[in-house]
Amino acid sequence: MIQNPQATRTHYLNVNYGIRSWLLTTDHKRIALLYLATITVMFMLGGLFAVLVRLELMTPAGDVVMSETYNKMFTMHGIAMIFFFLIPSVPAVLGNFLVPMMIGARDLAFPRLNLASWYIYTIGALFTLYAIVSGGVDTGWTFYTPYSTVWSGTNVIPVAVGIFITGFSSILTGLNFIVTIHRMRAPGLTWFRLPLFIWAHYAASIIMILGTPVVAITIVLVALDRLFRVGVFDPNLGGDPVLFQHLFWFYSHPAVYIMILPSMGVISEVTACFSRKRVFGYGFVAFSSLAIAFVGFLVWGHHMFVSSQSIYASLIFSVLSMVVAIPSAVKVFNWTATLYKGHISFETPMLYVFGFIGLFTIGGLTGIFLASLGTDVHLHDTYFVVAHFHYIMVGGAIMGYLGGIHFWWPKITGRMYSEWWGRLSALVIFIGFNLTFFPQFLLGYLGMPRRYHAYPEEFQALNVLSTAGASILGVGYLIPLIYLVWSMRYGRPAPDNPWGAKGLEWMTPSPPQTHNFTETPRVAEEAYAYSSPEVPVD
Amino acid sequence: MTETHPGLLHHFDDAAQQKEASTLGMWTFLITEILFFGGLFAAYVVYRTRFPEAWAAGSHHLDITLGAVNTAILIGSSLTMALGVHSSQIGRNRLLIAFLILTVVLGGAFLGIKAVEYHHKYEEHHVPGPAFSYPGPIAGQVQLFFALYFAMTGMHALHMVVGVGLLLNLIRQARRGRFTPAYNTPVDMIGLYWHFVDIVWVFLFPLLYLLGRH
Amino acid sequence: MSDHIVPRRTYYLIFAALLVLTAVTVAVAFLDVGPLNTIAAMSIASIKATLIVLYFMHARYGSRLVWVFLGCGIMWLGVLLALIMSDYVSRGWTG
Numbered sequence: 001m002i003q004n005p006q007a008t009r010t011h012y013l014n015v016n017y018g019i020r021s022w023l024l025t026t027d028h029k030r031i032a033l034l035y036l037a038t039i040t041v042m043f044m045l046g047g048l049f050a051v052l053v054r055l056e057l058m059t060p061a062g063d064v065v066m067s068e069t070y071n072k073m074f075t076m077h078g079i080a081m082i083f084f085f086l087i088p089s090v091p092a093v094l095g096n097f098l099v100p101m102m103i104g105a106r107d108l109a110f111p112r113l114n115l116a117s118w119y120i121y122t123i124g125a126l127f128t129l130y131a132i133v134s135g136g137v138d139t140g141w142t143f144y145t146p147y148s149t150v151w152s153g154t155n156v157i158p159v160a161v162g163i164f165i166t167g168f169s170s171i172l173t174g175l176n177f178i179v180t181i182h183r184m185r186a187p188g189l190t191w192f193r194l195p196l197f198i199w200a201h202y203a204a205s206i207i208m209i210l211g212t213p214v215v216a217i218t219i220v221l222v223a224l225d226r227l228f229r230v231g232v233f234d235p236n237l238g239g240d241p242v243l244f245q246h247l248f249w250f251y252s253h254p255a256v257y258i259m260i261l262p263s264m265g266v267i268s269e270v271t272a273c274f275s276r277k278r279v280f281g282y283g284f285v286a287f288s289s290l291a292i293a294f295v296g297f298l299v300w301g302h303h304m305f306v307s308s309q310s311i312y313a314s315l316i317f318s319v320l321s322m323v324v325a326i327p328s329a330v331k332v333f334n335w336t337a338t339l340y341k342g343h344i345s346f347e348t349p350m351l352y353v354f355g356f357i358g359l360f361t362i363g364g365l366t367g368i369f370l371a372s373l374g375t376d377v378h379l380h381d382t383y384f385v386v387a388h389f390h391y392i393m394v395g396g397a398i399m400g401y402l403g404g405i406h407f408w409w410p411k412i413t414g415r416m417y418s419e420w421w422g423r424l425s426a427l428v429i430f431i432g433f434n435l436t437f438f439p440q441f442l443l444g445y446l447g448m449p450r451r452y453h454a455y456p457e458e459f460q461a462l463n464v465l466s467t468a469g470a471s472i473l474g475v476g477y478l479i480p481l482i483y484l485v486w487s488m489r490y491g492r493p494a495p496d497n498p499w500g501a502k503g504l505e506w507m508t509p510s511p512p513q514t515h516n517f518t519e520t521p522r523v524a525e526e527a528y529a530y531s532s533p534e535v536p537v538d
Numbered sequence: 539m540t541e542t543h544p545g546l547l548h549h550f551d552d553a554a555q556q557k558e559a560s561t562l563g564m565w566t567f568l569i570t571e572i573l574f575f576g577g578l579f580a581a582y583v584v585y586r587t588r589f590p591e592a593w594a595a596g597s598h599h600l601d602i603t604l605g606a607v608n609t610a611i612l613i614g615s616s617l618t619m620a621l622g623v624h625s626s627q628i629g630r631n632r633l634l635i636a637f638l639i640l641t642v643v644l645g646g647a648f649l650g651i652k653a654v655e656y657h658h659k660y661e662e663h664h665v666p667g668p669a670f671s672y673p674g675p676i677a678g679q680v681q682l683f684f685a686l687y688f689a690m691t692g693m694h695a696l697h698m699v700v701g702v703g704l705l706l707n708l709i710r711q712a713r714r715g716r717f718t719p720a721y722n723t724p725v726d727m728i729g730l731y732w733h734f735v736d737i738v739w740v741f742l743f744p745l746l747y748l749l750g751r752h
Numbered sequence: 753m754s755d756h757i758v759p760r761r762t763y764y765l766i767f768a769a770l771l772v773l774t775a776v777t778v779a780v781a782f783l784d785v786g787p788l789n790t791i792a793a794m795s796i797a798s799i800k801a802t803l804i805v806l807y808f809m810h811a812r813y814g815s816r817l818v819w820v821f822l823g824c825g826i827m828w829l830g831v832l833l834a835l836i837m838s839d840y841v842s843r844g845w846t847g
Contacts, residue, residue: 105549106548106549107549108549109549109559109563110559110563111547111549171570175563175566175567175570176563178562178566179559179562179563179566180559182562183555183558183559183562184549184550184555184559209566209569209570209573210569210570210573211573212570213570213571213573213574213576213577214573214574214576214577216574216577217574217575217576217577217578217693218577220689220693221577221578221581221689224685224689228666228667229666229667229668230666230667230681230685230688230689231666231678231681231682231685232581232682232685232686232689236678237678237679237681237682238585238588238589238592238678238679238682239585239682240584240585240588243580243581243584246580247577247580247581250577515548515549520551
């Protein structure tokens with residue numbers, strides 16, 4: 001009977017035991033797992049609020065909760081999901097784990113800062129949790145003034161403080177990634193040999209660095225306005241509520257690219273691996289990440305078309321919003337071209353890739369409808385917008401995240417997950433997702449406004465479909481939680497490279513030792529040097 | 539990979555790489571600060587364009603002498619900081635400590651004068667909020683000016699306080715002989731931070747004190 | 753960033769220049785030259801900032817990457833200001 005070889009080998013999980021070795025770790029891999037734990041908790045919290053929202057919306061009348069409570073439900077769903085799940089998800093879990101490994105480094109540039117980032121995130125989350133349990137907040141995740149500063153009677157300040165604090169976690173993570181990628185690449189690893197996952201995280205880090213501080217100071221101004229009635233955004237004193245919206249969206253629009261770019265990085269890696277082909281148009285995909293980061297900062301006014309923003313500014317923002325779609329489309333074309341004549345297989349990560357490509361495309365195209373000024377006047381604040389961003393963030397970003405979790409699960413845990421269950425839950429998620437959100441496009445087009453707990457009778461059928469879909473989606477998300485946790489104990493031990501993938505991270509044992517590499521690797525080949533489709537798989 | 543000096547951390551290949559990483563990291567952080575203060579500058583520009591009269595009036599009620607003196611003090615503290623870094627580069631530890639102390643003193647003087655100015659504003663009922671009072675129809679807009687005045691100088695002062703704290707810690711470490719010509723990165727980095735905070739004031743001073751003088 | 757040691761004399765010169773520029777900007781503030789007041793004040797402040805960055809912060813002797821980073825940060829601030837002002841400036845236009 002063969003002993004489990006891992007029982008004798010030391011790696012980053014078993015090198016130290018005890019809670020102190022985890023809470024005081026500076027190992028980027030352990031920190032990634034700390035993040036995995038906390039963001040999963042916040043995801044479930046956000047999911048709980050979504051369940052309550054969808055429950056209320058099953059019937060036209062507002063009969064499950066009062067409207068004030070409903071306002072809190074969708075607000076806290078948005079806050080938990082955006083700030084505490086989506087923004088950290090891929091970067092803080094997969095990025096933290098993989099960025100040093102993919103570039104042949106022993107750790108990130110600033111390991112202690114990395115740990116501090118996690119503590120900052122957790123403290124911010126705790127503030128927000130406190131605010132939630134002590135009454136909640138009902139301003140919408142966008143906390144527009146003057147409602148948030150003057151009229152709302154809810155816990156705006158604690159949530160604002162929580163988000164302010166957590167923002168620094170994001171900033172420090174981005175800072176760490178940028179310096180690491182610039183200064184700690186292995187010999188021979190030139191910029192254009194880097195995995196596209198790295199390019200994606202570099203671009204997302206630029207956004208974290210440049211955007212987050214602006215929302216941070218905006219939160220400070222809102223807090224000052226609310227606490228001291230100083231009137232920065234108060235029309236009675238000459239303040240302009242729209243100025244708040246400018247400052248808020250300057251960050252919050254690029255924030256959506258923080259959410260999607262790292263997921264796109266995952267898609268590049270997984271697509272190449274399960275097509276056994278290098279990513280088509282590597283340079284284009286790399287530069288498109290930078291282009292998204294750059295142009296993504298120029299479009300925020302498309303959230304403000306009906307806010308009394310000048311129509312000339314709106315015109316500029318509208319055109320730029322069309323332009324920002326182009327680099328995303330470039331990626332989709334290049335991934336598709338990668339698949340063409342590839343040796344394709346349908347492991348679970350690849351199923352999530354297919355889901356991503358299709359659903360992200362739908363979400364992206366519907367964004368064009370919204371970027372168009374005339375159409376947006378009718379669709380603004382309707383369920384069309386809700387469907388649009390859920391297609392991108394859930395159908396896109398979360399699928400990429402789950403695909404990445406599955407793809408690198410053997411490397412992270414040293415265990416294989418159950419492929420059967422993986423494929424089943426991917427399918428359930430795909431079906432549940434579409435059933436939830438496709439009807440919402442129709443609802444929005446028909447005129448149902450968002451953020452209302454009651455609606456006209458004629459919208460009920462579609463809402464019921466949406467709620468049914470949401471219950472399926474919820475189940476779909478619970479299944480991986482179960483089999484992934486199960487696999488950590490009972491899963492088949494993973495080989496170093498179960499997928500036959502290219503990349504420095506796959507040249508280490510599963511799980512890796514604490515310092516990743518026994519000696520610094522030297523890179524001599526291009527990225528994704530998979531054999532051509534004519535030659536048998538290596 | 540051997541320990542060449544006490545500061546080398548295990549994940550770096552050599553001291554040069556570590557220093558380069560630290561430098562790039564600090565500059566990246568300072569850039570986030572540019573955007574952080576940038577939000578306040580944006581609010582300032584928007585409202586100044588809208589309410590030039592109120593901005594001129596508000597600016598007139600600030601003490602230009604104290605502001606100018608503070609500017610000179612802060613520039614002086616940047617000089618002493620730079621000289622401190624220089625001292626650490628040539629291994630003059632006692633000189634380093636002296637310059638760091640001088641920097642702290644000048645920083646403290648700046649904050650002291652700021653406190654005096656804030657007190658004046660408080661006495662004149664120019665602190666925004668329920669106690670604010672200003673004669674005439676543009677009172678609301680003047681309150682906006684003072685809201686931004688306190689937000690911008692207050693945030694700046696907060697950064698100064700943090701800076702003084704960092705400097706005090708640096709003095710403590712210097713007295714223990716931590717810094718040598720081979721390893722003075724923390725002095726260098728905190729120097730960068732201090733100069734940046736000075737630069738913010740270089741812009742705050744004309745924007746708040748000078749633009750309504752004539 | 754290179755460990756180039758800037759001579760102390762340079763620091764004293766820059767310090768003197770900064771004080772002179774401060775005096776100039778205060779003096780100009782008392783003249784009434786219309787929009788030139790703002791331009792002068794901001795120009796002088798920019799020059800002072802540049803001197804501090806180049807000499808006190810050693811950017812003159814540092815890596816070009818730092819220049820790129822700094823340039824990006826300033827450019828992004830410009831984007832923030834320019835696009836926000838594009839709204840406020842054009843609100844009164846017809847249409």
